[in-house]
Amino acid sequence: MVRASLTKCARCGADATSWCAGCVDAPEYQPGDAASVVYCGRDCQKDHWPDHKARCRAMRQRHKLLQAAKILKRAFLTYREVVFDLDLTKIEFRDGILYLHQKPTVRRKRCIFPSHLVNNPEHREAALANNQCTTAIALLGRLTRKLLSGVASTIEMMDINIGKPLVPTKLIPNPSGLDSRDCPHTVLRVRRADETWILDTTGCQYGFRDVLIPYQKYLADKECRIVNEPTTYDATETKDLDFFSTLPFMNRTRCQREDRELERRARLHFAVFVDTRVSKDMLDGSAAEIKAASDGFADELKSHMVDFTK
Known part of the structure; x- marks a missing residue:
């Protein structure tokens, strides 16, 4: 991979511009530890491979983990965009808080997200993900395991409280009376080799942009x-x-039961897409190829879920 900036060849020290394509663009775990090596030509790259291969493979695994995290977030937001269950009337950003005004209703419907209410893409993501971490953890289980089948890792889920959101999101009116900062936020902890990461597909509801963050940095920041x-x-x-079907207070009315059944059918429709349209080699290839595969994936998923809402 040739880039414009000039640096020194990892093998001979000569001026070089060809980055190792295998490990380029991997995320940092420690500051500066993901810089890709550069070569002046293929001969030097070939000669240096015995020294570089372990690090290259590790960076490639990191890069796959990052791409998987991005696809998971995109899959969830695409699902919510089509199968949205709030009757929003206004989305308002005021005094550092994103307010989601809704029309209270006993019977929730599933419809296309009202994109005309918001122009800011980060606010749009926050609205789609608001109070949805539990849904995301369940919905994305099959897809997560499929995408990460080629990344040697251990995946766990954990509940945390976010003490410092960048942009709090509040639902108006809020029948539960709960502040989102008081509610547990469920994330994935992914361990591979001697690294531990947080994979957070719904952190956008707090204004967080990154979906894959080193574990200790996530907790501290x-x-x-x-x-x-x-x-x-x-x-x-x-x-x-x-689990909700076993809780008496969530089964008091027919509307509650019908809403849960509608959500169940939507999620099983999503599962069909994962089983039939998602390949575990989706993370293979160049950055451009992965981006193209992700774009195609999102477009196909949206069409698939639109069929459910018809």
């Missing part, structure tokens, strides 16, 4: 408190719904 210790990530698309 966001002033997190661990609520429940990590447990094995074995979620299926409807695991949370199955």
Whole structure:
């Protein structure tokens, strides 16, 4: 991979501009530890491979983990964009807080997200992800395991409290009376080799942009408190719904039961897409090829979910 900036060849020290394509653009775990090596030509790259291969493979695994995290977030937001369950009337950013004004309703519907209410893409993501971490953890279980099947890792889920959101999101009116900062936020802890990462597909509801962050940095920067210790990530698309069906206060009315059944059907429709349209080699190839695959994935998923809402 040739880039414009000039640096020194890792093999001979001569001026060089060809980055190793295998490990370029990997995320940093420690500051500066993801810089890709550069060569003046293929001969030097070939001669240096015995010294570089272990690090290159490690960086490639990091890069795959990052791309998987981005695809997971995109999959969830695409699902919510089509299967949205709030009747929003206004989205307002005021005094550092994003307010989501809704029309209260007993019976929730599933419809296309009202994009005309918001122009800021980060505010749009926050609205789509608001109070949806439990849904995301369940919905994305099958897709997560499929994408990461080629990345040697251990995946766990854990509950935390976010002490320092960048942009708090508030629902108006809020029937539960709960502040999102008081509610546990569920994330994935991914361990590979001697690294531990947080994969957070719904952190955008707090204004967080990055979806893959080193574990200790995530906890420190966001002033997190661990609520429940990590447990094995074995979620299926409807695991949370199955649990909710056992709680008396969530089964008092026919509307509650019908809403849960509608959500169940939507998620199983999503699962069909994962089973039939997602390949585990989706993370292979160049950055441009992965980006093209991700774009195609999102477009196909949207069409697939639109079929459900018809």
